[in-house]
Amino acid sequence: MYKLKELLMLTDKGYSDLKKAIAACTITNLSLMMPFAVTIQIFAELLKPLMGQEITWIRMWFLLGCGVIAAILVFLASKNDYKKTYVTSYLEAENSRISVAERIRKLPMSFFNSKDLSELTTNIMADCSTTEHVLSHIIPQLSANAISITIVCIMMAVFDWRMALAVFITVPFALLIILCSKKIQARLSEKQVEAKLKASDQVQEYLEGIKVIKACGLDGSKFSALDNALHLMMKLAMKMEVVTGSFVTGAQMILQAGVGLTVFVGTYLLTKGKIELIPLLMFFVIVVRIYGPVLVEFTLLPELFYHRIATKRMRTLMSAPVMEGDIQKPLTHWNIDFKNVSFGYNGRDMQEDTVIKNLTVSIPSDAITALVGPSGCGKSTISRLIARFWDVNEGSVKIGGVDIKTLDPEHLMSYMSFVFQDVVLFNDTVYNNIRIGNMEATKEQVLEAAKAACCDEFIRALPDGYQTMLGENGSTLSGGERQRISIARALLKNAPIVLLDEATASLDPENEALIQQAISSLIEGKTVIVIAHRLRTVAGADKIIVLNEGRLVEEGTHEELMNNRGLYERLYRIQQESLGWSV
Ligand SMILES: Nc1ncnc2c1ncn2[C@@H]1O[C@H](COP(=O)(O)OP(=O)(O)OP(=O)(O)O)[C@@H](O)[C@H]1O
Secondary structure, rough: OOHHHHHHOOHHHHHHHHHHHHHHHHHHHHHHHHHHHHHOOOOOOOOOOOOOOOOOOOHHHHHHHHHHHHHHHHHHHHHHHHHHHHHHHHHHHHHHHHHHHHHHHHOHHHHHHOOOOOHHHHHHHHHHHHHHHHHHHHHHHHHHHOOOOHHHHHHHHOHHHHHHHHHHHHHHHHHHHHHHOOHHHHHHHEEEHHHHHHHHHHHHHHHOOHHHHHOOOOOOHHHHHHHHHHHHHHHHHHHHHHHHHHHHHHHHHHHHHHHHHHHHHHHHHHOOOOOHEEEEEEEEHHHHHHHHHHHHHHHHHHHHHHHHHHHHHHHHHOOOOOOOOOOOOOOOOOOOOOEEEEEEOOOOHHHHHHEEEEEEEEEEOOOEEEOOOOOOHHHHHHHHHOOOOOOEEEEEEEEEEHHHHOOHHHHHHOEEEHHHHHHHHOOOOOHHHHHHHOOOOOHHHHHHHHOOOHHHHHHHOOHHHHHHHHOHHHHHOHHHHHHHHHHEEEEEEEEOOOEEOOOOOOOOOOHHHHHHHHHHHHHOOOOOEEEOOOOOHHOOOOOOEEEEOOOOEEEEEEHHHHHOOHHHHHHHHHHHHOOOOOO
16 A cells, blocks of 8 residues: 555645545445445335235335335445535646646756746646546545445355355456557557647647747648647547557456356356245345446556556656755855856856856846846856756855755745846736835835835836736736836846846847846845846946856956956947947
8 A cells, every 4th residue: 555655646645635535435335335225125125026925015115224224325325425425526636737837947047948948838727637547536436346246246156155156256367358458558558648748838838939930931830730749639539549449448348248157157056955035145246236346446557557647757856856955044244255166057067058157256246237148148047046946066155154955945036036038927927026025015106116116106107006917927017017017027126236137238229228227226236236238227237247158258347347458348349339330
């Protein structure tokens, strides 16, 4: 049984609930035998005239009374069974969804580089639903049926072992067919799951890229890729049904042969005078009744095989190593030091993919530091390393002298605010989207942050003001408005380190002025790291770090770097010249 807990990836509570559910289901199954036993007794009573005996009416009334009591007991057992199986399985599935989401939150970004979104969605939604289904509809019924079938088998064998043998002899053969099909079904299930993932990937890509698809006239080719993926999914689903159906039907046929066998053996024994008519008739009734639960077992088993694939995927996710570091030590200084840092998105083994190369640089506290350099030189990567979205492969990043690898990632995050160019807004109210910055903030604080980020005016003009729903990723707002909401969020967080990545790059001058004003409130008295392409926007920074191909090439103030006449001066000059261009 312990293996079952591992196999189904259950929590301790889930496992103990499953045991209760199996017990409840077994009780229901056994209680269902009571009306059946009463029916057989009534049946035997009714057949008495055939044997030249009289019906005992007192006994008949007694049996009817027993029937009513049995029906009440069945009702109570089913009610208990329902509560124990369904309610607890839904709770367990909810728990496993939460633990998967929690795990995902703790995984390093490198994990997400190798996984796509639809696979993770499948992990959280479909795999947990499979667990839900297996816990509510499969395991308790399967176990309870197996227990009650065994009890009936033993009882029948005690009564007449020859007849019991005739009834049950076909069961192992039919079961063998189901077990033999396990490998084929598992292979097909895996293919089917892959096809489903591919199809949901295609649907997602099609919907996300619908603008580009239309603009570039890709409807035909992109749609045929989607069409093919959906067609493959349908084909595999049908194949799966046909294969599963064939095995189950084959097993059913063999099992049903037991009815004929029982009649044959029974008639033989009757003619030889080795069995009475009434017990024989009882066996005939039982053989029809008992094959029902056995058939249910055969249809449930393939579903259990399928569940193993879902748990395999969940197991991979749950065993992926989380980010190291659990120190919650409060940080008091905000100077950031990179020492001999090397980093590549594909890990330390892929030397040719190294993005940051042996970088040693300091970012002073309570000052504005700009990261500049040609596109792809690693500016954003450095900001990701500071936030520990990724861990360095070599060297160290220290904040206030503490190696951030030793810190709990969530604790570290509490010291940082971000403003990125692509703002993520949630399908929630404007108010809640700002409050995400600090869930403990009061209403006044939220409004104050919105005002400081120049959002208040446009938010009040929205149909429901702060309570306006934003739609998916705030699609109803302009780029500048979205950006200001993200600044309000960062302001509310009031973290000592602020990372700004190209925050004003794609905005018109009016919006840019508003955002500059919002940013000024945000960065006041903070350790600020700005990533900028347009060098004139960072000319006033306290320190400018110039990178090229992942290496530090220059550092200093704007004046110092201009005097150096190096890469910075060259990039600055080119940008100034381009300002004079017109289209
Ligand atoms: N998630 C990722 N996985 C693999 N490689 C990545 C990833 N993100 C960035 N890179 C690569 O790392 C290198 C540096 O990227 P980065 O975004 O840090 O440059 P950047 O200087 O910020 O560029 P830009 O100014 O164009 O935004 C690039 O070659 C890029 O292709």
